[in-house]
Amino acid sequence: xxxxxxxxxxxxxxxxxxxxxxxxxxxxxxxxxxxxxxxxxxxxxxxxxxxxxxxxxxxxxxxxxxxxxxxxxxxxxxxxxxxxxxxxxxxxxxxxxxxxxxxxxxxxxx
Amino acid sequence: xxxxxxxxxxxxxxxxxxxxxxxxxxxxxxxxxxxxxxxxxxxxxxxxxxxxxxxxxxxxxxxxxxxxxxxxxxxxxxxxxxxxxxxxxxxxxxxxxxxxxxxxxxxxxxxxxx
Numbered sequence: 615x616x617x618x619x620x621x622x623x624x625x626x627x628x629x630x631x632x633x634x635x636x637x638x639x640x641x642x643x644x645x646x647x648x649x650x651x652x653x654x655x656x657x658x659x660x661x662x663x664x665x666x667x668x669x670x671x672x673x674x675x676x677x678x679x680x681x682x683x684x685x686x687x688x689x690x691x692x693x694x695x696x697x698x699x700x701x702x703x704x705x706x707x708x709x710x711x712x713x714x715x716x717x718x719x720x721x722x723x724x
Numbered sequence: 725x726x727x728x729x730x731x732x733x734x735x736x737x738x739x740x741x742x743x744x745x746x747x748x749x750x751x752x753x754x755x756x757x758x759x760x761x762x763x764x765x766x767x768x769x770x771x772x773x774x775x776x777x778x779x780x781x782x783x784x785x786x787x788x789x790x791x792x793x794x795x796x797x798x799x800x801x802x803x804x805x806x807x808x809x810x811x812x813x814x815x816x817x818x819x820x821x822x823x824x825x826x827x828x829x830x831x832x833x834x835x836x837x838x
Binding site: 649651653658659660661664665670700702704706711712713714715716717718 | 759761768769770771774783785819824825826827828829830831
């Protein structure tokens with residue numbers, strides 16, 4: 615089954631801003647928006663954002679999501695060392711009736 | 725506080741079967757779509773199956789269709805995944821996930837090996 619496209623890795627410096635992208639199609643990201651998940655080494659994923667820019671309680675305002683057409687983005691401002699993790703996007707594909715995931719982006723904070 | 729706890733993972737031989745369970749609390753389980761998502765060692769996340777509220781329909785990734793069955797028991801706030809004809813490619817941590825990927829359990833490890 616098809617999936618979403620994410621860059622495998624992004625590196626940024628401490629206190630800088632990182633923007634991660636996630637490209638799908640008109641049946642998934644373009645229709646339903648994306649959710650963004652953070653997975654630190656050895657831990658289960660944690661939801662950062664859903665339906666483009668709704669943050670669950672407890673998620674820092676440094677994390678913001680947006681969408682333009684079939685591409686979703688996650689922007690992390692004021693990078694901290696604890697932001698170093700794998701970031702996944704996912705969306706419900708209304709045509710496939712399936713959740714599709716991106717391959718994940720490993721964020722390195724230098 | 726929303727909690728989901730998976731159980732049932734084990735080491736099983738190729739061709740074998742396993743039933744995973746997930747017990748949920750802290751939210752109205754009967755009104756929530758529920759999913760299983762897996763992660764093979766060192767790999768990314770892969771959606772496995774979803775069951776909407778009511779359980780009238782079920783959805784699966786192509787690779788498990790005909791082998792896995794997702795089900796729910798709303799009276800017990802529980803989600804299940806019956807896995808048959810297991811292959812080494814099914815080796816992964818299996819996560820129980822609520823709604824729109826909102827809450828994740830710690831996962832349960834399924835290892836398929838001879």
